[in-house]
Amino acid sequence: MLTSFVRTGILLIIVIFAVRIMGKRQIGQLQPAELVVTILLSEIAATPMQDNDIPMLNTVVAILVLVSIEIFLSALSMKSIRIRSLLQGNSLILIRNGVIDQAQIKRLRFTLDDLLEALRQKDVFNVSDVQYAIAETDGTLSVMLKPEKRSVSIEDMDIVKEDTGLPCVVVMDGNIIRSDFKDCGMTEEKLRKIIKNTGHDIFDIYLMTVDKAGNTNTVIKERKHD
Amino acid sequence: MTKRLVIAAVFLSLALFISISSYVYLEITSEKIFSAIDELSEDIYEENAANELISIWDKNKKIYGVFLKHADADMLDRQFIVLEKSILEGDSYTALLTLRELNAYLHITLEGEMLKIENIF
Numbered sequence: 544m545l546t547s548f549v550r551t552g553i554l555l556i557i558v559i560f561a562v563r564i565m566g567k568r569q570i571g572q573l574q575p576a577e578l579v580v581t582i583l584l585s586e587i588a589a590t591p592m593q594d595n596d597i598p599m600l601n602t603v604v605a606i607l608v609l610v611s612i613e614i615f616l617s618a619l620s621m622k623s624i625r626i627r628s629l630l631q632g633n634s635l636i637l638i639r640n641g642v643i644d645q646a647q648i649k650r651l652r653f654t655l656d657d658l659l660e661a662l663r664q665k666d667v668f669n670v671s672d673v674q675y676a677i678a679e680t681d682g683t684l685s686v687m688l689k690p691e692k693r694s695v696s697i698e699d700m701d702i703v704k705e706d707t708g709l710p711c712v713v714v715m716d717g718n719i720i721r722s723d724f725k726d727c728g729m730t731e732e733k734l735r736k737i738i739k740n741t742g743h744d745i746f747d748i749y750l751m752t753v754d755k756a757g758n759t760n761t762v763i764k765e766r767k768h769d
Numbered sequence: 770m771t772k773r774l775v776i777a778a779v780f781l782s783l784a785l786f787i788s789i790s791s792y793v794y795l796e797i798t799s800e801k802i803f804s805a806i807d808e809l810s811e812d813i814y815e816e817n818a819a820n821e822l823i824s825i826w827d828k829n830k831k832i833y834g835v836f837l838k839h840a841d842a843d844m845l846d847r848q849f850i851v852l853e854k855s856i857l858e859g860d861s862y863t864a865l866l867t868l869r870e871l872n873a874y875l876h877i878t879l880e881g882e883m884l885k886i887e888n889i890f
Contacts, residue, residue: 596839598834598835598836598838603784607781607784608780608781610777611781611784614777615777
């Protein structure tokens with residue numbers, strides 16, 4: 544039993560490390576090759592966790608080979624369009640100017656229900672509102688609405704809005720986070736001044752964000768009630 | 770991407786190194802074991818005849834356990850214990866029988882580890 548405990552711990556660390564090495568793309572948008580590798584990884588690691596009879600070295604070798612081949616394949620597909628389309632497939636246009644391309648739907652073995660459901664998930668309830676609907680290689684549907692159906696943007700209304708940038712987390716749970724200082728033009732001296740102005744001690748601050756324009760948002764820690 | 774490619778190359782080399790070294794290790798030690806078995810088959814009635822074979826196994830059994838299925842390594846270990854015991858007790862019939870069984874079992878186990886078309890498919 545103790546062996547299983549140790550083996551599981553080691554394998555878990557190896558698998559987490561392997562998935563991290565393969566890159567963030569793994570988690571969000573799985574391409575066919577990545578999906579296969581991810582399923583295989585979990586399967587390969589799970590069996591020796593339960594079965595102590597299987598040498599762990601066999602599993603480690605299999606994981607190393609899988610991860611390295613996956614990285615090589617993704618590097619190859621970055622270099623060559625042909626390999627990319629072979630490994631990942633191509634995105635296909637399913638709706639053009641409100642007209643469903645039935646041949647493509649059949650080719651993808653999509654049902655009309657699948658298509659309508661994917662459109663509804665994009666807040667589109669009428670096929671005729673769609674200018675283009677594209678089936679992406681990771682199985683998701685991208686939708687571009689007809690110009691008259693799109694939401695009005697700030698640009699459309701000729702409004703000039705200041706770019707405040709991304710709010711940076713500068714204090715988290717009473718600790719100063721210096722890693723984003725550069726992105727929001729912050730210095731420690733400036734931050735301490737802002738904190739002083741809030742009338743709180745730094746240890747009382749649960750979260751503080753600052754954007755490029757200097758707008759701050761402060762969340763104070765809740766006191767425990769006995 | 771270059772950094773990732775380097776890591777991938779290191780991983781692949783490591784996997785290749787582990788695979789090849791286990792293959793070479795099993796090949797070399799099994800050769801030693803088989804020749805010791807052959808020698809022992811001729812002098813099975815002599816006292817301490819199995820010493821060489823047993824010492825080769827004792828030196829390598831832990832590494833066999835790393836490379837082979839643990840059940841196979843345990844089975845081989847059990848056979849060696851029976852062999853040692855039967856030689857000590859002077860039971861040459863059981864010793865010879867165990868030696869033959871051991872030889873066959875080791876052959877079958879190592880055959881499964883070798884890089885052969887029938888093993889791949």
